Amino acid sequence: MTTTVTGRPRAAGAQTRPLGTPMQRLNRHVRRYWQLWVMAAPAIAFVAVFAYVPMYGLQLAFREFDFSAGLTGGDWVGLKYFQQFFESPQFWTLISNTVVISVSTLVFGFVAPIGLALLVNQVIGRRRKKFLQTATYLPHFISIVVIVGMLQVFLSPSSGLITRVAELFGASGVNFLASGPFVPVYVISEVWQHCGWNSIIYLAALASVDTQLYEAARIDGAGRFTIIRHIDVPALVPTMIVLLILNMGNVLNTGFEKIFLMQNPLNLGVSEVIATYVYKIGILSNQFSYGTAIGLFNTLINFTFLVVTNQVAKRVSNTSLW
Secondary structure (H helix, E strand, C coil): CEEEECCEEEECCCCCCCCCCHHHHHHHHHHHCHHHHHHHHHHHHHHHHHHHHHHHHHHHHHEEEECCCEEEEEEECCCHHHHHHHCCCCHHHHHHHHHHHHHHHHHHHHHHHHHHHHHHHCCCCHHHHHHHHHHHHHHHHCCHHHHHHHHHHHCCCCCCHHHHHHHHCCCCCCCCCCHHHHHHHHHHHHHHHHHHHHCHHHHHHHHCCCHHHHHHHHHCCCCHHHHHHHHHHHHHHHHHHHHHHHHHCCCCCCCHHHHHHHCCCCCHHHHCCHHHHHHHHHHHCCCHHHHHHHHHHHHHHHHHHHHHHHHHHHHHHCCCCC
């Protein structure tokens, strides 16, 4: 059986394209799904106001900012401030510090939640599993200021608890807040604080695995490690890829608040990153155009990493964001 549209034969069951102009199709769509648009309107307005409207100020990176002229009244200088940043003696120091801290946090902060989720998924007993989940994701709700205060108390060179314990093992005179241990301390504290929270999405993915797969594997004599390797890990791969792509979009965005609070004269050589440098140059030194140019450069690098990672994941695993 066939039907015809405008004189052309069409197989039964085939979908017809909506007729009318694009504006008419949009009006029909809005009338049909207006409830969903009303629900999404606050989120759309929030993103538009706080994400897209401030992008108007990006032109400061290409202008000589003048307080009396406003955002658009300064003279056009082109790539002057980008060149100034590239030729700055601190350029490579900032890039290396940012990359070391960001990549270390990305690697360990990406692997640790997966391992924790696999561990929690193997815990027998509903109460034990809930207690372990609660205990691991509670640190996520602690304020960054409190976390840094705890680090300063526990790692104090004179009276810190961890410092005293290290002295018992022969590591006397070690300042954990100095330049040498700064990166490990930062990464370990980040993993400890956010590991449990980040593992929730992996636990949700593991909860969707068919229990018959576990039963069949146990009948075949598979142990826990075999089950994890051949059932749990493959079930997490799509989620892992999506989260890796999202994390790559922030590869150079280190935690400004925590690093800024942990900085001191002893570790400034390894703790000065792009985010803290932009704050000091743009806000404290009133060099708004220069700070905007550095921030825009950082954003473009992150966007490049995001696009490249998405394309690689799409070709390798056929899983991507777009």
